[in-house]
Amino acid sequence: MSSRTCCGIALHDSNGSPFAWLYNLRIFKYLHKTCPKRPKFAIFARMSYTQGVKDGLPIGLGYFAVSFSFGIAGSNFLSWPLVTLISMTNLTSAGQFAGLQIMTDAAGTFIEMALATFFINLRYSLMAISLSQKVSPDFGTVKRLLLATGITDEIFAVSMAQKSVTPIYFLGLMTLPYIGWSSGTAVGAICGEILPAMVTNALGVALYGMFVAIVVPQMKVHKPTIFAVAIAIALSCAFKFVPALSCVSVGFAIIICALVASLLAAAFFPMKLEDDEGGAK
Amino acid sequence: MNIDARTYVIYLLVMAGVTLFLRAVPFILLRKKLKSVFWSSFLAYVPYTVLSAMTVPAIFFATDSRITGACALVAAVVASLLGGGLVTVAAVSCLAVLGVDGLLLVL
Numbered sequence: 001m002s003s004r005t006c007c008g009i010a011l012h013d014s015n016g017s018p019f020a021w022l023y024n025l026r027i028f029k030y031l032h033k034t035c036p037k038r039p040k041f042a043i044f045a046r047m048s049y050t051q052g053v054k055d056g057l058p059i060g061l062g063y064f065a066v067s068f069s070f071g072i073a074g075s076n077f078l079s080w081p082l083v084t085l086i087s088m089t090n091l092t093s094a095g096q097f098a099g100l101q102i103m104t105d106a107a108g109t110f111i112e113m114a115l116a117t118f119f120i121n122l123r124y125s126l127m128a129i130s131l132s133q134k135v136s137p138d139f140g141t142v143k144r145l146l147l148a149t150g151i152t153d154e155i156f157a158v159s160m161a162q163k164s165v166t167p168i169y170f171l172g173l174m175t176l177p178y179i180g181w182s183s184g185t186a187v188g189a190i191c192g193e194i195l196p197a198m199v200t201n202a203l204g205v206a207l208y209g210m211f212v213a214i215v216v217p218q219m220k221v222h223k224p225t226i227f228a229v230a231i232a233i234a235l236s237c238a239f240k241f242v243p244a245l246s247c248v249s250v251g252f253a254i255i256i257c258a259l260v261a262s263l264l265a266a267a268f269f270p271m272k273l274e275d276d277e278g279g280a281k
Numbered sequence: 282m283n284i285d286a287r288t289y290v291i292y293l294l295v296m297a298g299v300t301l302f303l304r305a306v307p308f309i310l311l312r313k314k315l316k317s318v319f320w321s322s323f324l325a326y327v328p329y330t331v332l333s334a335m336t337v338p339a340i341f342f343a344t345d346s347r348i349t350g351a352c353a354l355v356a357a358v359v360a361s362l363l364g365g366g367l368v369t370v371a372a373v374s375c376l377a378v379l380g381v382d383g384l385l386l387v388l
Binding site: 062065066069077078082085086089090091092094095096097098099101102103104110113114117118119120121122123124125126128129131132141144145148149151153198199201202203204205206207208209210211212213214215216217218219220225228229231232233235236237240241253254257258261262263265266267269270271272 | 303
């Protein structure tokens with residue numbers, strides 16, 4: 001991190017934010033009075049709202065691009081406010097997209113929606129458990145309930161790289177990703193409605209391109225993932241092309257593919273348990 | 282392909298409700314670590330298997346012709362193997378569709 005420390009308290013670099021000097025001045029005043037008595041404060045010193053917003057900026061920009069593609073995909077079926085509302089209430093990528101497919105599938109049911117959302121988003125529970133051991137003591141039940149929506153793959157990774165996470169820092173961290181995700185969807189869905197057909201046709205593969213960009217690098221660094229992905233693709237093709245299986249609706253097909261492939265991969269190639277620091281350094 | 286408002290709202294509530302449940306309940310209640318190697322491996326594999334099952338074969342049907350869809354997949358995989366990031370890979374696959382569409386128009 002680009003900050004110095006003083007008596008164990010992180011100081012912001014003055015070139016980072018125009019208000020950093022003010023922040024540091026307040027810390028110096030505080031230190032002057034209380035440093036020897038309250039060492040606990042040191043951990044939370046760089047956990048300000050502004051710092052969270054700063055750390056969340058790259059995530060927000062990335063989310064804008066991904067959710068733009070989601071907006072394009074959604075605009076084929078729903079008007080733009082309805083597509084945007086999905087993003088504003090869910091803040092998930094794969095889960096939302098599967099949900100959109102189930103919504104627009106004539107054979108889709110509410111049970112199917114619940115099950116698909118459950119299995120695809122189950123990993124957030126795991127992240128929530130890890131994160132709950134990282135948060136500061138003032139992260140109460142109500143704050144947890146309100147801020148839980150911010151637990152996404154990327155925000156989780158950044159949070160786990162911190163020593164301890166305060167509610168105000170976490171709120172700052174999720175601010176720009178949330179705005180990026182919602183506004184990206186709105187812009188994408190509006191573009192999908194007004195752009196010429198040839199362009200939206202091409203943009204229709206953008207989301208799949210991003211999925212490829214998430215899966216392939218993992219296959220490069222972790223060979224067993226290739227096995228898991230191969231099974232998932234083989235099953236998914238079977239559901240599409242084998243006549244006897246093609247009566248299975250989209251949502252259940254995704255659930256079955258993902259469950260079987262992940263269970264087999266976990267049985268044959270269990271991953272080493274990560275330490276307390278999670279995936280991020 | 283439009284769905285009526287009531288169906289949309291129920292779908293939305295189910296989706297958002299289940300997602301919030303999955304995030305909030307363990308965040309509030311569980312303070313212990315998941316010890317099982319099998320289940321944590323399973324959960325680590327889930328995003329990748331879900332994404333690949335959703336991408337193939339659906340990408341072939343995402344455009345007007347199967348050829349452009351297949352080209353988009355190949356372009357995306359190659360771009361990703363070469364180290365392209367999310368946005369680059371997505372842009373490359375879109376350009377592949379536009380390019381092949383253009384070629385098909387000319388021919």
